[in-house]
Amino acid sequence: xxxxxxxxxxxxxxxxxxxxxxxxxxxxxxxxxxxxxxxxxxxxxxxxxxxxxxxxxxxxxxxxxxxxxxxxxxxxxxxxxxxxxxxxxxxxxxxxxxxxxxxxxxxxxxxxxxxxxxxxxxxxxxxxxxxxxxxxxxxxxxxxxxxxxxxxxxxxxxxxxxxxxxxxxxxxxxxxxxxxxxxxxxxxxxxxxxxxxxxxxxxxxxxxxxxxxxxxxxxxxxxxxxxxxxxxxxxxxxxxxxxxxxxxxxxxxxxxxx
Amino acid sequence: xxxxxxxxxxxxxxxxxxxxxxxxxxxxxxxxxxxxxxxxxxxxxxxxxxxxxxxxxxxxxxxxxxxxxxxxxxxxxxxxxxxxxxxxxxxxxxxxxxxxxxxxxxxxxxxxxxxxxxxxxxxxxxxxxxxxxxxxxxxxxxxxxxxxxxxxxxxxxxxxxxxxxxxxxxxxxxxxxxxxxxxxxxxxxxxxxxxx
Numbered sequence: 001x002x003x004x005x006x007x008x009x010x011x012x013x014x015x016x017x018x019x020x021x022x023x024x025x026x027x028x029x030x031x032x033x034x035x036x037x038x039x040x041x042x043x044x045x046x047x048x049x050x051x052x053x054x055x056x057x058x059x060x061x062x063x064x065x066x067x068x069x070x071x072x073x074x075x076x077x078x079x080x081x082x083x084x085x086x087x088x089x090x091x092x093x094x095x096x097x098x099x100x101x102x103x104x105x106x107x108x109x110x111x112x113x114x115x116x117x118x119x120x121x122x123x124x125x126x127x128x129x130x131x132x133x134x135x136x137x138x139x140x141x142x143x144x145x146x147x148x149x150x151x152x153x154x155x156x157x158x159x160x161x162x163x164x165x166x167x168x169x170x171x172x173x174x175x176x177x178x179x180x181x182x183x184x185x186x187x188x189x190x191x192x193x194x195x196x197x198x199x200x201x202x203x204x205x206x207x208x209x210x211x212x213x214x215x216x217x218x219x220x221x222x223x224x225x226x227x228x229x230x231x232x233x234x235x236x237x238x239x240x241x242x243x244x245x246x247x248x249x250x251x252x253x254x255x256x257x258x
Numbered sequence: 259x260x261x262x263x264x265x266x267x268x269x270x271x272x273x274x275x276x277x278x279x280x281x282x283x284x285x286x287x288x289x290x291x292x293x294x295x296x297x298x299x300x301x302x303x304x305x306x307x308x309x310x311x312x313x314x315x316x317x318x319x320x321x322x323x324x325x326x327x328x329x330x331x332x333x334x335x336x337x338x339x340x341x342x343x344x345x346x347x348x349x350x351x352x353x354x355x356x357x358x359x360x361x362x363x364x365x366x367x368x369x370x371x372x373x374x375x376x377x378x379x380x381x382x383x384x385x386x387x388x389x390x391x392x393x394x395x396x397x398x399x400x401x402x403x404x405x406x407x408x409x410x411x412x413x414x415x416x417x418x419x420x421x422x423x424x425x426x427x428x429x430x431x432x433x434x435x436x437x438x439x440x441x442x443x444x445x446x447x448x449x450x451x452x453x454x
Binding site: 045 | 271274275277278279312313314315316317358360361365366368369
């Protein structure tokens with residue numbers, strides 16, 4: 001099949017970017033979207049031109065490394081699908097396809113379609129963990145967990161941290177990401193000890209990194225390849241109000257505006 | 259599968275325990291090991307960028323992958339492995355003659371990153387075949403076609419191969435050095451695998 005690609009090319013964070021056009025004459029409908037970019041890159045490399053930089057790793061939809069905006073939608077037109085699992089049969093023969101990086105203040109463009117998502121890592125470093133002793137394996141069945149809680153934690157833990165929610169949001173908010181991480185740990189007994197301080201710290205860093213606030217557009221959950229539910233944002237707000245009204249026991253004071 | 263292959267989900271308890279207790283002093287970039295690695299990386303980067311060939315890193319990578327897939331896969335033979343080693347040596351020479359790595363070394367350059375990895379695979383692929391060739395038995399998930407029982411089951415040779423083998427790298431194009439550590443089984447003894 002034939003496709004006309006318009007791909008965002010930008011040499012670095014400080015340089016201005018522009019769309020560059022590539023006509024692909026012999027794409028297969030069975031190719032993934034990233035394989036299409038590979039094929040374009042092979043042609044560019046053979047012609048001595050610089051290939052398109054884009055992030056990818058597992059190519060099986062579980063790592064969260066890939067992600068580009070395709071025709072205005074993060075990860076492209078197919079619901080609950082990462083760009084690596086999106087196949088060209090989702091496009092029409094001869095279609096024009098516009099490919100852009102995630103766009104958000106907290107995700108500066110490094111090159112072409114690659115953005116720096118270190119801001120998400122710093123949110124995780126602020127509280128996306130539990131404290132556990134090392135050196136021994138805890139007995140998996142020592143703490144009974146209700147099926148409902150286990151399922152809820154798993155639904156939240158399905159987040160792969162790709163950042164599509166931020167790219168989709170008109171406010172460039174990371175609330176869905178942060179809410180998923182908080183709800184994953186907050187639904188389980190092991191996550192309770194640090195639950196109040198966790199939400200305060202993670203929201204504080206989230207704001208400091210330049211992510212916007214949630215105004216309930218719901219674009220995030222529509223773009224999310226793992227279909228993380230907006231319910232978790234309600235859970236985040238509930239946890240935050242709880243931690244703000246009753247200051248965390250380990251002495252962390254809440255300084256932001258709830 | 260990815261969890262098994264990459265160990266993404268498996269941090270051994272020993273490592274967490276070690277990191278929790280170890281006193282890891284600060285190390286700065288004045289350390290001689292840092293300077294040595296920096297020199298090495300700079301040299302390799304300059305060498306890769308200087309080739310300016312006409313074949314993409316991915317094309318050469320795929321060609322290498324196909325050799326391993328066909329000749330060093332689940333079932334392998336002496337003739338296939340010997341042929342694979344010859345092909346890999348030829349491919350490695352071609353890689354360093356014809357690889358096309360665009361861009362520079364002072365910016366984000368994914369073709370350069372990949373070229374460094376594939377250069378490593380070009381050496382490691384040969385070692386895998388050398389190791390497979392040496393192991394004249396069928397053991398674990400790998401089947402040397404010459405070594406099978408009359409009814410087609412994997413045939414072990416514990417008299418010769420009951421050991422752990424580690425290869426020491428002695429430089430590109432040089433024979434690796436073999437180190438052996440025998441395995442002793444005190445309670446549960448080795449036996450021929452049977453699915454019957």
